[in-house]
Amino acid sequence: MNDYTLPFNEEKIREIEKTFKTPFYLYDEKGIVQCVEKIKEAFSWNKGFKEYFAVKATPNPAILKILHSLGCGLDCASSTELMLAQKIGVTGCEIMFSSNDTPKEDYILAKKVGAIINLDDCSHIDFLAQNAGIPETVCFRYNPGTDFIVQNDIMGQLKQSKFGMTKKQLLESVKKLSKMGAKKFGVHAMLASCALNEDYYPTLAKELFSLALEIKKEAGIALSFVNLSGGIGIPYKPEETAVDILKIGKKVEEVYKNIIEANGMELSIFTEMGRFVTGPYGYLVSTVLHEKSTYKNYLGLDASACDLMRPAIYGAYHHITLLGKEDAPKDTMYDVTGSLCENNDKFAVDRMLPKAQIGDIAVIHDAGAHGYSMGYNYNGKLKCAELLLEKDGNVKIIRRAQKPEDYFATLDIYPEFRK
Secondary structure, three states: OOOOOOOOOHHHHHHHHOOOOOOEEEEEHHHHHHHHHHHHHHOOOOOOOEEEEEHHHOOOHHHHHHHHHOOOEEEEOOHHHHHHHHHOOOOHHHEEEEOOOOOHHHHHHHHHHOOEEEEOOOOHHHHHHHHOOOOOEEEEEEOOOOOEEEOOEEEEOHHHOOOOEOHHHHHHHHHHHHHOOOOEEEEEOOOOOOEOOOOHHHHHHHHHHHHHHHHHHHHOOOOOEEEOOOOEOOOOOOOOOOOOHHHHHHHHHHHHHHHOHHHOOOOEEEEOOOHHHHHHHEEEEEEEEEEEEOOOEEEEEOOOOOOOOHHHHHOOOOOEEEOOOOOOOOOEEEEEEOOOOOOOOEEEEEEEEOOOOOOOEEEEOOOOOOOHHHOOOHHHOOOOEEEEEOOOOOEEEEEOOOOHHHHOHHHOOOHHHOO
8 A cells, every 4th residue: 555655744845945936846765766776676686687667757857867877778759858968978788779650860869879779660771771780780670469468457558559560570670670789679668658567577478588589599580688668667656556667577587597597598678667666756836726616615826737647648646635634534525636728737636634725735746757758838837947966965956947038939930038
């Protein structure tokens, strides 16, 4: 069960408020570091193991630098993310470039910085060769096409997924690229999202290790690595329980021994977690602006779906704590909303909370991944600041809030919008 413990209290937030106006994101450095160290421990049995953090989850240079200092690489999906990696000094094989429907400019930059290019489709081979050239190391994204079943749960209807290539296409691609000069190969698959089943990675590993064995037998090529990608979830809801990453690592090791070691092979294990690494350690901190009672009770915050859109587009659950009222009875039902001209601008619907007052601080939990990064500017709303709660308890700004001039910057084609 999730107890939603916070690494700060109301007094700390009120202190921060003196410098930084709500809403803002606040990330817990200590929690992120401890999570990465546990991942590394879970896969320490594999000497080539590397976590490639999914930049799309939390694309802030301060967070990425912390992760890189811990030995993480970066998983990028666009030329802009590649540029971000470059600017903080991450290049070469420390970047996994996993994209789809890829523009030539992105391939050119990925090849230039020496990233490991993960091809989503066999037709991209010639496109890559013509526009950027064939790199020494290439990865292939695999889609087995069948229902991916973990115990009794179907994790994905893979024939409906736009990602990856068939086994036949992948085998042909390995042979073709080998003839074109590629020297090292890997396979990658992400067959689930936000999985809380501890058998997900071991089952995926069995699928990919068996594929590696088949490639060796049919093409005579030994893979250098298998990328289990992301997909490991976090417990958003109160009744959900966090997965044990140490137990998962042990289960993957058992599969590795039974398939890879048993056949005299050796390969590196890569992961590309985003949500698991930063999700539980980021909080959207907001202030109650208004309380409205019509047919329902509404709490209006100074944050909106522009700051965190997951509840609006997915109906996703995010726990909400009213600071200073953690132990108060949850005896009032609210819809917790923002101020957008959209009725789905709600962080919670029919949520039981303590009786709120104007000025209360509302903390929205588990917003550290795919929170700020999915933000937008509808209604001219400006994106909020990002702050880091450092290990020593100090707080520093790691991205300022947008200003009106940022919003108008791309309108500088008009004289009245130029500085």
